[in-house]
Amino acid sequence: MAEDKNENLNPEQEINQEDTVENQVEETTAEDQDTDNVEEQETAEVSSNEEELGKVQQELGEMKDKYLRLYSEFENYRRRTSKEKLDLIKNANEELIKDVLTILDDFERAQKNTKTETEEGEKIMEGLDLIKSKLAKQLEGKGLKEIEDSTGKDFDMDIHEAITQIPAPSDDLKGKVVDVIEKGYTLNDKVIRYAKVVVGA
Template identity: 55%
Template sequence: MQNESNQGTNQHESETPVDLNEETTETQETQAAATDTPSADAQVAEIKDKYLRLLADFENFRRRTAKEKIEFQQTAEEGVILAIIPVLDDFERALKSIEKAQDINSVKEGVQLIYHKLYKTLEQRGLKPMEAIGKEFNGETHEAITQIPAPTEDLKGKVVDEVEKGYSLKEKIIRFAKVIVGN
């Protein structure tokens, strides 16, 4: 028995104590290093693929919105042109009737009717004339062509005459009024 017990003791004595946690940690690190590389490459490939798809989607979106913008502008222009064509027809009829007309007042009245029809058509589309005469000069809405001596003291710094009427389209100025200012 002693032999057996010595053998058992010798066995335990000859073995060096091993920390199982160290072995497990080293094995895990080795496995992680081995698996991280393919995993990292896969992640990079996945991210690259997502990036390329996102870039392609953005390019498609940019092209589509540019195309829609051009189509919208063409459609808007078409609407205005279609609204003005009847006025053009009226002008053609007026020009034909001017050749035959013997009364200038009837021609004048016809031209005034056409003007009012055109004005109403544009007004329905959002066009508004700007009132300038007698108003204080404003560089944001007026373009001063020249200055003249003010006819009266109260017209100094104000618009005395309007060379070209200014217009706004739906609250946005599309043409500044060209004016003469009193000094």
């Protein structure tokens, strides 16, 4: 039947039909080419996007690293300044207390040299004891502590200042503290005056 239909077509219709078939073939070829072009473009875009993603991820990693370093530095700075502030507040009176220590020394010298044989001498000694103990309590309240008597103990550079060396009275006192000339003190565990000592040689 299809052949009969083609036979019934006039030459002009046959040419039109052939043109239509050729046009359809060309359109199909063009569509295939367009599809190929689109696929190539998509592949190129995917490749480009992957490169950009890689760059962005690398930049993000670098930024994270910088952020962590800055954060760490800031935390260290904050801790250090907080500690410095606390130390400053704790030891704000250091210079004043150092000056008051000389008065405390004077009280001790006065006590040693006051004669208690008379009633008047005893009253003076009581007054000196009372004033010295009040002053010492006030200073202790501010964090002042006396370095304990080191006589007979090893010389310690962290708390002692050797003012002289003498021949040791006995072999067991060699390199040890023989006498304490001036007491040492700490303020909030920081040495503000080293104990002046005589060391056995």
